[in-house]
Amino acid sequence: MTNEEALSLFRQTGALLDGHFILRSGLHSRQFFQCALALQQMPLVERFGAALAAKVQSLGIETVIAPAMGGLVIGQEVARQLRCRFIFAEKENGALVLRRGFKIQPGERCLVVEDVVTQGGRALETVRIVQGLQGLVVGVAMVVDRSDGTLDLGVPLIPLIRLEVETFDPQKLPPDLAATPATKPGSK
Numbered sequence: 001m002t003n004e005e006a007l008s009l010f011r012q013t014g015a016l017l018d019g020h021f022i023l024r025s026g027l028h029s030r031q032f033f034q035c036a037l038a039l040q041q042m043p044l045v046e047r048f049g050a051a052l053a054a055k056v057q058s059l060g061i062e063t064v065i066a067p068a069m070g071g072l073v074i075g076q077e078v079a080r081q082l083r084c085r086f087i088f089a090e091k092e093n094g095a096l097v098l099r100r101g102f103k104i105q106p107g108e109r110c111l112v113v114e115d116v117v118t119q120g121g122r123a124l125e126t127v128r129i130v131q132g133l134q135g136l137v138v139g140v141a142m143v144v145d146r147s148d149g150t151l152d153l154g155v156p157l158i159p160l161i162r163l164e165v166e167t168f169d170p171q172k173l174p175p176d177l178a179a180t181p182a183t184k185p186g187s188k
Helices: 003-012 035-039 042-059 072-082 121-132
Strands: 016-022 028-033 063-067 085-092 095-098 109-117 136-145 157-162
Touching (some): 003 016, 003 042, 035 072, 035 109, 063 121, 095 121, 121 136
Parallel strands (some): 063 109, 109 136
Antiparallel strands (some): 085 095
């Protein structure tokens, strides 16, 4: 699946939004990827999962781990496509942790899967969980890399869609964004 094919599917499902948005990172943007709108369609989940799995199948992945909530659907599908184990990290007292009896063995080859990454905070938290348990993170795969490849998490990044999407400090908004009410669509 090419970058343009994947973007077209996001547009068709209404999952690529234009306006004034506040991202999880606190930055503002003119575009927002509401992956849940695309990933509610299981045939699209299967297509996106197959495309990501094809990009990582040579990495010898034993376990796919995703940060909840965003990475759950696509992470599970990538694991299904790879025929490997799937686990997830979830928030506890404001930090991502492994719960529910999930374990990672020393040297276990893990792939972190996320839906959208801008600054990579939740993906990095997940990488650190795996590394803290002496697991080996072979990469971070995502449906959308909004950093245009500028993000460095210390492991290979494997995006399906790679874009440079302008982001702005809330104190340094361009006039058009400052004049438009901002929304936080990921938190509704």
